[in-house]
Structure formats: C-alpha cells, structure tokens
Amino acid sequence: MAPKYKVTYFNGMALGEPIRFILSHAGKEFEDIRIDLEQWSTLKKDVPFGKIPTLEVDGKTAHQSVSICRFLGREFGLAGENNWEGLQIDAVVDTIQDLRIAFADFMYAENKTVKAQKKEKLINETLPFYLSRLDEQVEINGGYFVNNKLSWADLYFAAITEYLKGGLEDDFISQYPNLKVLAEKVWNLPRIKAWREKRPKTQL
Amino acid sequence: MAPKYKVTYFNGMALGEPIRFILSHAGKEFEDIRIDLEQWSTLKKDVPFGKIPTLEVDGKTAHQSVSICRFLGREFGLAGENNWEGLQIDAVVDTIQDLRIAFADFMYAENKTVKAQKKEKLINETLPFYLSRLDEQVEINGGYFVNNKLSWADLYFAAITEYLKGGLEDDFISQYPNLKVLAEKVWNLPRIKAWREKRPKTQL
Structure with a gap:
C-alpha cells in the first residue's frame, strides 16, 4: 500500500x-x-x-x-546517484539555509531600526554573496545545482525563493539569470x- | 586504494x-x-x-x-539502516545546529551589553529547551540519539559539546544526565x- x-x-x-x-x-x-x-x-x-x-x-x-x-x-x-553526489546536493541546501537564516534574522527582527539595518545588509551583502555563487554553480551544472539534472536541491531552492520574494517584496532573483531560469523551470514542472x-x- | x-x-x-x-x-x-x-x-x-x-x-x-x-x-x-532512520539522525543533527546557531549568535556578538543579554537568554532559555528534549530522546533510545546504537549524530553531538563548553566556559552538559553519559561514552571510544x-x- x-x-x-x-x-x-x-x-x-x-x-x-x-x-x-x-x-x-x-x-x-x-x-x-x-x-x-x-x-x-x-x-x-x-x-x-x-x-x-x-x-x-x-x-x-x-x-x-x-x-x-x-x-x-x-x-x-531526487537525492543523487551516489554518496558524493548526495553530498553536493546537501551542501547546496545547507548554503541556501545559511541564506534563509540571514533572511529570518531580518524578517523577524522586532525593532524597526534594527530591522531596516538588517535589510540593507541582506540586500547589499548577503544576498549578492550567496546568489552570485549559486548562480555560477547552476551555470556550470547545466541549469541545475548538481550534475546537470533535477534534484531536491532545485525544488528546495524554488520553494524558498517564493518565500524570500514574499518577505522582501522584491523580485531579487531576476538579477541572477541562471537562478531565475532554474526557479521558473521548477515552477513550471507540470x-x-x-x-x-x-x-x-x-x-x- | x-x-x-x-x-x-x-x-x-x-x-x-x-x-x-x-x-x-x-x-x-x-x-x-x-x-x-x-x-x-x-x-x-x-x-x-x-x-x-x-x-x-x-x-x-x-x-x-x-x-x-x-x-x-x-x-x-554510521548513517542508519534505512531512509527513515537516516531522517531521525539528520533531524537530531539539525536540532543541534539550531542550538549551535543560537550559541554563535551570542558568542560572536560584538557589542558587550548585547552579548551579555544573549548569553543570559542562551543559558536560561535556549540551552534548557533543546538539551532537556535531547536528553529525553537519548533516555528513550538506549543511550544514543537514534535506535539504540551509535550514529554520526552522537559523534557530532560530542564534538560540538566540547566547542560549546569552551565558549560558555561552563560544563553545562552535567545537568543532563543522559547527554553527559553519551558525550563521555563518545569521548572514550578508543x-x-x-x-x-x-x-x-x-x-x-
């Protein structure tokens, strides 16, 4: 069953x-x-x-x-064909987690001034740091994060991107061409x- | 080779x-x-x-x-005998990570007053929250985190505990009898x- x-x-x-x-x-x-x-x-x-x-x-x-x-x-x-490939997928997701935790630190800050400062750092430093590197990884892996094929890291990324977009009220992903294509590819899987x-x- | x-x-x-x-x-x-x-x-x-x-x-x-x-x-x-057991091991480690991230937030705070406030919250709320639950999990799993046997979660925990002890300058683990026994068991593996x-x- x-x-x-x-x-x-x-x-x-x-x-x-x-x-x-x-x-x-x-x-x-x-x-x-x-x-x-x-x-x-x-x-x-x-x-x-x-x-x-x-x-x-x-x-x-x-x-x-x-x-x-x-x-x-x-x-x-969706977790890779061997242990090493599984590690690459896990490392992508842990990297997206690092970014998500920085986002949450801004998003759920209580003090308005502090929140504004955190947002500025997030937009100007943290997002570009992670997203430029993730974008490059997708570029050299045939439009996916790992080994030229869909894995749960790609699904994870596309889902979290929607959440971050909602929180930032900004289509931040559009500045990263490979990530943008990947997210849209996942969102359009039937x-x-x-x-x-x-x-x-x-x-x- | x-x-x-x-x-x-x-x-x-x-x-x-x-x-x-x-x-x-x-x-x-x-x-x-x-x-x-x-x-x-x-x-x-x-x-x-x-x-x-x-x-x-x-x-x-x-x-x-x-x-x-x-x-x-x-x-x-050391990663479990099946996918479900692997998930239990991963969930323990992610929980320890949640605790470690709260620790890092205190440990690497730059402002002294803020750091002292974070330490108080860590000692009085965060550590007891996680450690009491992890302690109970070890109690009902035969002295290990998952399924009565050693996994990489136990090794991960024992290593991180040494780091947290060094940062807090406090043997916090001694208040959690099952965790204390587990950490010492790992430290004494030959x-x-x-x-x-x-x-x-x-x-x-």
Whole structure:
C-alpha cells in the first residue's frame, strides 16, 4: 500500500513549502494541514521539539524541514546517484539555509531600526554573496545545482525563493539569470505548476 | 586504494571537529590542515562559498560541515539502516545546529551589553529547551540519539559539546544526565580518545 503522508505547518510557504513541492512533484497525495496560531498554542507541546513543519508517514512523525526534504528526496530518486553526489546536493541546501537564516534574522527582527539595518545588509551583502555563487554553480551544472539534472536541491531552492520574494517584496532573483531560469523551470514542472495553482495563496 | 582525506579548517574545534571525530572513529588517516587568519585571507577566495571547513577526498573538494559529516557517516556505516532512520539522525543533527546557531549568535556578538543579554537568554532559555528534549530522546533510545546504537549524530553531538563548553566556559552538559553519559561514552571510544590526546589543544 502506498504510504500516507501528512504535512502539518502554518498557512504559509516558508519552511513547509519545500516539503509540499517535493511531494507534489513526486505525484504523491498528502494531507496539507494548515494550523492557525490558536491551534498552534495547543499543539505545540505535543510536537517533537515544539516546532513545525512535521511530516507524518503512516502515522509516524518526523520533524526538521530540511531533514524531511532529504528523506523525501531519497524516497523519490531526487537525492543523487551516489554518496558524493548526495553530498553536493546537501551542501547546496545547507548554503541556501545559511541564506534563509540571514533572511529570518531580518524578517523577524522586532525593532524597526534594527530591522531596516538588517535589510540593507541582506540586500547589499548577503544576498549578492550567496546568489552570485549559486548562480555560477547552476551555470556550470547545466541549469541545475548538481550534475546537470533535477534534484531536491532545485525544488528546495524554488520553494524558498517564493518565500524570500514574499518577505522582501522584491523580485531579487531576476538579477541572477541562471537562478531565475532554474526557479521558473521548477515552477513550471507540470505537477509543481498544478500544485501552485491549487494551493492556498499566501504572501510568505 | 583507500581514499585520501584532507580536512582544512582553523586551529580550533568548532565546525571542524565533528569531521575529525568521524574520520578518527572510522580509523581513517587524514591530513589535518589548520590555517591562521593571514593564510585564510589569501585562501578564502579559492574556497567554495568562501567558507571552511572543507573536506578533500582524492583531490575533490566539498564544503558545508554538516553535509560533509553526513557523507562520512554514510561512508562508514554510521548513517542508519534505512531512509527513515537516516531522517531521525539528520533531524537530531539539525536540532543541534539550531542550538549551535543560537550559541554563535551570542558568542560572536560584538557589542558587550548585547552579548551579555544573549548569553543570559542562551543559558536560561535556549540551552534548557533543546538539551532537556535531547536528553529525553537519548533516555528513550538506549543511550544514543537514534535506535539504540551509535550514529554520526552522537559523534557530532560530542564534538560540538566540547566547542560549546569552551565558549560558555561552563560544563553545562552535567545537568543532563543522559547527554553527559553519551558525550563521555563518545569521548572514550578508543579512537576518539586517541584523537583527543594527540590533537592540538584549543579552547574552541
């Protein structure tokens, strides 16, 4: 029997969307549970390490979004053909994570002045640093991050890019031609396209 | 022919030590390159994404410390028996990473007042939050993080614990009996013990 998947997250893209992208691209049905803050205050204590997203597979629960994505990538043949290729894919995702953490540090800063300073640094230093290097990597890898073919790193990147665009309210990716083409290529994969059309619309 | 490994990092534990732990425990020889800040200013531009540690395997270079550790864990049979077990191991390491990032946010804060505030929050909230849950996980998994046996998550944890202890100048782990026993068990694995005796001594 096919495994039953259930994704639990807030009603947003952020850390949940890469999981939904990978499941969708693999053509897997999944329960897309979206909780509000009131439900979260009750649920929080029952969730491993008090954090979402979680993935349930046949009733067993896992946490940590990137670990979940890698698990699904391996399930669906998107995690490289050997251990070294798997490492290259993982390193791309960890690099995108470094960028995402810098983004979150800006996005969720409480003090307005501090937030503005963080945004300036993000736009002028952090994004160009990472994105120029990632762009070059895609250029030399045939339009994908690793070894001239689609992997879960590409799906992860395209999902996180939508979230960052929503947070920055800026189409920052358009300055990086190879990344832009890659993101659009992923967004237009038939099952990803169908998912993006039917999913609840959110800014983040 | 056995692969040739070369680890390049600063003269410290931090993000390099988990790699050195895993290679040591697997009984692999490796070149342990430790560079100073002057060398780093020259080397930085030639390194993928301008960051270390890197691992060279037979002349091919990889970056991202956790991705490298996972690769080595898989090479040496320390990454779980199946995909789900691999996910559990990855989720532990990502949780330790969340803690390590909160630690780094304190440790490398430039403003003294801010640093003191961050330290207080780290000691009173962040460390207890993660460590109490990790301690419980070790308790219910037979003295290891996952499935009653040693994995690269245990080695990762023991190496990072030494780094955090050095930074906090506090034996914080002693308040968590299961974690304390696990860390000491790893430190006393014969090849880890031998490595810790022969490695250059550093606080971080």
